[in-house]
Amino acid sequence: MYSSSLVRKAAKARDYAEQGDRASLISCSVAFRGDNGDHLVTYEAGAWRCDCHTHSMNQDCSHAMAMELMLTDLLPT
Numbered sequence: 001m002y003s004s005s006l007v008r009k010a011a012k013a014r015d016y017a018e019q020g021d022r023a024s025l026i027s028c029s030v031a032f033r034g035d036n037g038d039h040l041v042t043y044e045a046g047a048w049r050c051d052c053h054t055h056s057m058n059q060d061c062s063h064a065m066a067m068e069l070m071l072t073d074l075l076p077t
C-alpha cells in the first residue's frame with residue numbers, strides 16, 4: 001500500500017519525465033553490446049567517446065552514434 005505522499009511523487013515524476021527540457025546529460029558511461037564485441041561508450045564535456053577501433057582512428061563509430069540517437073532528448077542543444 002503506497003502512501004499518498006509517494007503517489008504524489010510518482011505523479012510528479014511522470015510529469016517531469018514528459019518534459020525533456022528539464023534534464024541535460026552531463027556525463028555517462030555505457031556498456032554497449034555491438035555485433036562484433038562489447039564496447040565502453042562515454043559522454044563527457046559534450047563529446048562521445050568509444051573504445052572501439054573505429055573511434056580510435058578519430059572517426060565516428062556506430063556505437064557512439066547509436067547512443068546519441070538513444071539519448072537525443074537529454075543532449076544539450
Ligand SMILES: [Zn+2]
Nearest residue numbers: 050052061063
Ligand atoms: Zn565504437
